[in-house]
Amino acid sequence: MKLNKKFNLLLITSAIFLIASACSKPNHEERTNKKGDNHIALISDINGIKDNSLNQSAWNGLKDYGTKNDLPEGNKGYNYFVPKDPKYYQTTINEALDKNFSTIIGVGYTLKSNIIKAAKNNPKKNFVVIDAHTPKLKNLTGVSFKNQEGAYLAGVAAAYTTKSQTVGLVLGQNSKEMASFKAGFIQGVRTTNHKHIKVVSQTVGNFSDANKAHDIAQEMYNKKADVIFQAAGKSGQGVFKAAQEINQARPVGQKVWVIGSDEDQSKLGDYLAKGGQPSNFTLTSVIKSADLAVEDIATQTASGKFPGGKTLKYGLKNKGISLVQGNLSYHTWIKVQKAKQKIIDGKIKVEKD
Incomplete structure (x- = not known):
């Protein structure tokens, strides 16, 4: 009788351990390119989202998208990550993946190689590089400005x-x-x-x-x-x-x-x-509408139509x-x-x- 009780206790303990292990390891390979599944992370370069430049524009676009679609700012909706140094680009991307974001947007061509690497290693996640041409991977989109x-x-x-x-x-x-x-x-x-x-x-x-x-x-x-x-x-x-x-x-x-x-x-x-x-003394400014590009891609992704395998081009004609x-x-x-x-x-x- 005591032996049976010990055996049952062992089974229960093992089950709890397996459940806890499964919960503690986020599965990067979980399919996330489904309609309506659109948690988005933006990875800036080291200059952050208040650079009065491309990072800030991209973040503004993501905020606008989140507001229009009732997504919360944070890890359950949309968020941003700022690497402390270029050597931490990959680590920062992995941090976003660990928080189970379905779409990762890297801003600037300095992040290009790191985003491509992440896309190859995580084929069921969506990746975007703003301001760069990208190879034809189904889960990767580039945004190029003229x-x-x-x-x-x-x-x-x-x-x-x-x-x-x-x-x-x-x-x-x-x-x-x-x-x-x-x-x-x-x-x-x-x-x-x-x-x-x-x-x-x-x-x-x-x-x-x-x-x-x-x-x-x-x-x-x-x-x-x-x-x-x-x-x-x-x-x-x-x-x-x-x-x-x-x-x-x-x-x-x-x-x-x-x-x-x-x-x-x-x-x-x-x-x-x-x-x-x-x-x-600011004579004028040439604006690259990274905000427009981010909002466009987020909207397409939410409808289940992530534009993978393409480099989207923005110029004067389409107001990019x-x-x-x-x-x-x-x-x-x-x-x-x-x-x-x-x-x-x-x-x-x-x-x-």
């Missing part, structure tokens, strides 16, 4: 605004994506019949060194550039700082300008000119790229709008590199 189109318009705006006949370009790092910014910007300047305008460009080396970007911009301004287009992520905040330092010591009519990127960076240009007069009027003169704004329409109509072919 950076050259927005940069072309920035070049037009710079050419019609400069008084010194020198404009600058500050890029994040050497890559195909950055090359498209440079090609488009230079082409935009050159095709405005202002061929005598000098274009100077330099690369920071990463997207998080605002101090280096500041020094680069300061040197450009000192060498007579009066408009700088920054496409350097969070590093670009250093360009704004350099412009602010110069403008604070000058009357309003002698300001230098910054063209923002990724988000509308108008607020970064607020300052007090010499004499205390409030003003703004735009340029705000900002402080552009009416004359310049009209020139920009005409150039925009010609690109949409195929009358202007913008170079990628």
Whole structure:
């Protein structure tokens, strides 16, 4: 009798252990691409979701989607994760997987290789890379922006605004994506019949060194550039700082300008000119609508139609790229709008590199 009781107790204990073990190990391979099953995690790069750039735009899109669809912010709806260092990208992705998110969105091409690796290892989860082309995996989607189109318009705006006949370009790092910014910007300047305008460009080396970007911009301004287009992520905040330092010591009519990127960076240009007069030096901003892309993909996924195996392209034509009027003169704004329409109509072919 005692033997039977001990045997029954052993069976119960074993069952409890098996149940506890199953609960303690999330199954990454659980099928999650079902209609309505749409818990989404956003992985930013190391600059976080308040970078006034691509990460922030993507997060805004996810928040908008969550609000419209009554999803809670957090691990039971949608959430964001910020790696402390690029070496922790894979660890951060795995953290999101462990919390059983069904769709993982990586922001920026620096996360591309890590997202691809995760997609291959977790074929029943959905993965997205914002701002990168991706291989044809059924559970992987890339989002590519036609950076050259927005940069072309920035070049037009710079050419019609400069008084010194020198404009600058500050890029994040050497890559195909950055090359498209440079090609488009230079082409935009050159095709405005202002061929005598000098274009100077330099690369920071990463997207998080605002101090280096500041020094680069300061040197450009000192060498007579009066408009700088920054496409350097969070590093670009250093360009704004350099412009602010110069403008604070000058009357309003002698300001230098910054063209923002990724988000509308108008607020970064607020300052007090010499004499205390409030003003703004953000000429305009080239906006990449990562928010639109994130919301589009989330909506498709919720309906059971995750666009795997594709790289979705966003440009002027489908409103993935735009340029705000900002402080552009009416004359310049009209020139920009005409150039925009010609690109949409195929009358202007913008170079990628």
